[in-house]
Amino acid sequence: xxxxxxxxxxxxxxxxxxxxxxxxxxxxxxxxxxxxxxxxxxxxxxxxxxxxxxxxxxxxxxxxxxxxxxxxxxxxxxxxxxxxxxxxxxxxxxxxxxxxxxxxxxxxxxxxxxxxxxxxxxxxxxxxxxxxxxxxxxxxxxxxxxxxxxxxxxxxxxxxxxxxxxxxxxxxxxxxxxxxxxxxxxxxxxxxxxxxxxxxxxxxxxxxxxxxxxxxxxxxxxxxxxxxxxxxxxxxxxxxxxxxxxxxxxxxxxxxxxxxxxxxxxxxxxxxxxxxxxxxxxxxxxxxxxxxxxxxxxxxxxxxxxxxxxxxxxxxxxxxxxxxxxxxxxxxxxxxxxxxxxxxxxxxxxxxxxxxxxxxxxxxxxxxxxxxxxxxxxxxxxxxxxxxxxxxxxxxxxxxxxxxxxxxxx
Numbered sequence: 440x441x442x443x444x445x446x447x448x449x450x451x452x453x454x455x456x457x458x459x460x461x462x463x464x465x466x467x468x469x470x471x472x473x474x475x476x477x478x479x480x481x482x483x484x485x486x487x488x489x490x491x492x493x494x495x496x497x498x499x500x501x502x503x504x505x506x507x508x509x510x511x512x513x514x515x516x517x518x519x520x521x522x523x524x525x526x527x528x529x530x531x532x533x534x535x536x537x538x539x540x541x542x543x544x545x546x547x548x549x550x551x552x553x554x555x556x557x558x559x560x561x562x563x564x565x566x567x568x569x570x571x572x573x574x575x576x577x578x579x580x581x582x583x584x585x586x587x588x589x590x591x592x593x594x595x596x597x598x599x600x601x602x603x604x605x606x607x608x609x610x611x612x613x614x615x616x617x618x619x620x621x622x623x624x625x626x627x628x629x630x631x632x633x634x635x636x637x638x639x640x641x642x643x644x645x646x647x648x649x650x651x652x653x654x655x656x657x658x659x660x661x662x663x664x665x666x667x668x669x670x671x672x673x674x675x676x677x678x679x680x681x682x683x684x685x686x687x688x689x690x691x692x693x694x695x696x697x698x699x700x701x702x703x704x705x706x707x708x709x710x711x712x713x714x715x716x717x718x719x720x721x722x723x724x725x726x727x728x729x730x731x732x733x734x735x736x737x738x739x740x741x742x743x744x745x746x747x748x749x750x751x752x753x754x755x756x757x758x759x760x761x762x763x764x765x766x767x768x769x770x771x772x773x774x775x776x777x778x779x780x781x782x783x784x785x786x787x788x789x790x791x792x793x794x795x796x797x798x799x800x801x802x803x804x805x806x807x808x809x810x811x812x813x814x815x816x817x818x819x820x821x822x823x824x825x826x827x828x829x830x831x832x833x834x835x836x837x838x839x840x841x842x843x844x845x846x847x848x849x
Contacts (some may be wrong), residue, residue, distance in 0.1 A: 447592065448585035448718045451578055457635060458577045458586060464628035465570070466593035471624025472563075473601020474608065475535065478617035479556055481609055482542065486549050499553050500560045504796050507564035509651055512789020515569035516654070516782060517646040520638040527566030528629045534559035535622035542614035564792075569638075571788040575776045576638060584721035584773035584845065591768055592714035599707050642782035654786025662839025663727055663778050664787065667771045668794050670833055670840075674734045674767065675795075678741045678826035679802025680760075686815040691748055698750065705754040709761030720766055721773070727840040730770035731830055736763040738826030745819025777845060 451458045483493050514523055538555050541548070574586040608617045644650045658664045684702045685694075692698040713720075723729045740760035747753050771791075779787045802822075809818035834841060 446718050447715050448582075448588065448721045451582050451586045451589060455577055455582070457631075458574070460631035460634055461573060461577070462586075462589060462593065462631075464631035465590060466597060467624045468628035469594050469597040470601045470604075471535075471621040471628075473597055474605040474617050474624075475538070475559075475621035477602050477605035478542075478609060478614055478621075479538075479552065482552060482614055483549065486547065486552070492549065495553065496556065499557045501796065501800065503557055503561040504564045505793055507561040508567055508789050508792050508796070510646075511565040512568040512654060512786040512792075513644075513646045513650045514565070515572060515785025515788070516640045516644050516650065517785075518639075520569035520572055520640065520785070521632060521635045522637075523569045524566040524632050525629060527562045527569075528625060528632065530562030530565075531559055531625045532622055532629075534562060535618055535625055539615050539618035539622060542618055567792060568785045568788040570632075571776075571792075572640075572781070572784045573635070573638065575784065576781070577635075580777065581845070583776050584723075584726065584769065585718075587772035587776060588714060588717040588721050588769045591765060591772070592711065592717070595707060595711050595714060595765070599704075599711070640781055640785065644782065651786065654783060655790060657779075657783050658787055658790050661778065662837055663774060663843040666727065666833055666837040666840030667730065667774050668790065669837075670730055670734050670767070670830060671771060671791075671794050672798050673829040673833065674737050674764075674826055675798030675802045676805060677802065677829060678738045678822040679799050679806055680741050680744065680757075680819055680822075681799070682803035682807040683745075683810055683815045683819055686810055687745075687753075687819070690815065691753070692750065701750075701754060702757060705757035706761035706764070709758030709763075710765040712758070713762035713765040714769070717765070717769055720769055723770070724844050725842065726770040726774045726845065727837075727843045728834075730767050730774065731834045731841065733763045733767035733770065734830045735827050735834075736760075737767065738823045738830065740823070742820045742823025742827070745816045745823060773845070774843060778843065 452462060453459075479496060480493055483496055487493075511523070511527070534555050538552070538559070541551055541555070574590070575583050578586045604620075605617055608620065644653070658668060681703075684699060688694055688699045688702065720729060737760050740756045740763060744753060744756040744760065747756065775787060775791055776784070806818050806822060809821065
């Protein structure tokens with residue numbers, strides 16, 4: 440075992456060439472998507488100078504993510520998953536090229552941009568669940584948690600680097616170059632997928648509404664999976680803090696945009712630090728118990744964030760919350776991958792994605808509503824404490840989640 444594995448477990452990258460190629464491609468694609476996201480927001484603002492229309496971009500991505508994510512989950516349990524990801528990747532690349540072309544010719548059409556963004560998101564969502572099934576098919580069971588952790592670390596690095604690079608590209612070369620980077624990144628990411636063997640699901644099902652509902656029922660009937668989804672919802676719906684950042688920044692630090700940026704950076708830095716020291720998490724025999732503990736720490740840290748006034752304690756609490764979120768995501772991802780039979784893995788992955796997409800949006804709406812009725816500090820503190828209470832209740836009432844083990848008998 441490498442000395443590095445005690446910090447972050449890199450065995451999947453060293454021992455499994457197929458996973459290594461896939462990981463490099465996935466990292467590249469996420470980086471390109473972040474560059475494109477900033478470019479889209481920038482172009483919509485330049486076309487409209489309206490915060491409302493910039494917000495519509497969120498709708499143009501959220502709706503197809505949920506709808507086509509569920510469809511893609513059903514398809515992932517019915518057809519060759521490798522082919523599904525390749526076809527969705529072709530759609531992603533085409534949409535990215537068209538975004539670059541419309542920028543290059545100066546089309547200046549808001550409707551065209553929104554249609555292309557919606558189409559690109561739909562294509563990506565169709566292949567998302569199928570792509571998630573690759574890790575447990577490519578890696579031995581004992582390396583699956585490490586594979587999940589490596590994917591999450593690369594995602595967070597791309598989230599940090601992508602927007603920064605986008606700003607430099609937009610300033611130096613413009614919109615066309617930014618969208619072209621995304622097109623190239625998606626095309627490069629397909630190399631690792633194209634090298635995979637056929638990935639047909641075990642016991643392929645017939646796609647349709649019945650199969651989709653069967654996937655949801657499977658989650659609800661399995662205590663470990665049901666508890667994992669409930670824990671994620673408790674953390675995001677009750678304690679999501681992003682909507683409170685502008686208000687608290689105004690109240691505490693005079694609305695300085697630099698401190699507002701530090702709020703987001705602190706969460707990311709904490710998350711990356713936890714990801715880079717995730718070796719112990721990936722080897723934990725009871726990921727459900729680790730996940731519950733991390734969700735509780737997330738809530739407690741955000742309650743602390745609501746109580747303090749000075750900058751360094753504020754950033755420290757947010758960094759702890761970011762670290763706890765990463766531990767929770769890695770533990771939950773490993774549990775979901777290992778506790779789900781291959782025949783259901785596409786549909787269960789799509790359920791996990793819907794929960795992950797819907798929870799933060801609802802949580803930010805809750806935070807904004809409570810802050811409007813009371814105060815931002817009260818919204819943060821009450822949400823954090825409510826999260827801790829609900830997670831504690833889940834831990835007490837879900838022995839199947841607490842005791843679930845990574846070994847085959849779990």
